[in-house]
């Protein structure tokens with residue numbers, strides 16, 4: 001076993017020890033920590049839906065009607081008609097035949113790969129894919145080939161040399177990357193997966209609600225719904241709720257219900273959560289102006305940072321500024337916090353060594369004037 005106090009000391013010395021920060025409240029793009037109010041740039045509530053009266057109302061109604069818990073897994077008595085309503089709504093939203101709700105994105109990803117692959121199969125996975133994807137692949141025992149981030153040349157060379165050695169192959173990518181805020185080359189991925197006879201699954205955790213004419217995600221925006229076998233996404237980010245889903249064929253969903261351990265062996269989400277998730281989807285479909293606003297704010301903020309000479313990445317509502325050293329990122333975050341911005345340093349192992357960063361999650365609740373001032377304050381904090 002690892003020496004626990006050694007571990008903690010080492011983390012402290014490298015500036016990578018993490019601590020929890022309890023807020024007394026958070027809403028409308030703001031957060032209150034230790035009695036002080038900050039503008040919140042660390043939340044994934046991109047559309048400002050988490051505190052919307054419509055979501056709250058629906059959750060309350062379900063609480064009154066069904067109680068606080070679903071009290072069993074879906075395959076026992078924890079399966080309400082409400083869960084099926086949500087799954088139908090997700091399937092419609094994603095343009096797929098069916099969907100299955102999971103208790104969280106982590107649980108979806110950690111369970112699904114073991115259903116799709118065995119030790120005779122392989123997975124091609126973007127090097128920056130989320131930890132839940134990495135862990136899910138490990139649990140499947142499939143051989144994993146991690147290709148350099150968004151590097152289609154590298155992916156193709158791996159496919160060319162490795163594909164034939166395995167029975168089945170799966171390509172997996174996030175569509176909007178959580179730590180870099182950039183976008184997968186989905187069209188090229190689809191071409192490669194066809195050429196080398198692979199399945200493809202995408203994680204739209206950060207794209208859902210933000211991209212696409214109907215707010216469904218990058219898959220919708222690029223017109224690739226048919227070509228992508230499995231679309232995974234979460235409710236806990238732009239949709240303002242909690243939980244996750246996988247959308248695909250009806251046969252796939254039936255298979256997962258019978259096979260997926262992280263689905264089967266867990267109490268299902270409480271009715272109040274399911275009800276607000278449903279309202280979140282409705283709002284995304286009805287109010288396209290929210291996603292237009294957050295993307296426009298992000299575009300202006302990115303431009304302002306670039307003008308000030310900051311090393312900014314990505315092309316979405318997630319705006320990372322690369323700082324490099326852990327301690328420098330920690331210090332810059334402290335300076336920004338002292339000015340009233342709730343910004344946290346993102347350090348290894350969440351991102352590669354030497355690429356510690358400040359990550360700004362924008363929200364439709366933010367104001368453009370604040371972002372202009374913030375861009376200036378960021379450049380000052382980094383000198």
Ligand SMILES: *Cc1c(COP(=O)(O)O)cnc(C)c1O
Pocket residue numbers: 103104105106107109130132174178203205206234235236243244
């Ligand atoms: C947040 C996230 C998850 C996990 O979803 P939860 O519902 O928070 O467990 C999975 N994949 C990606 C890319 C994410 O950003």
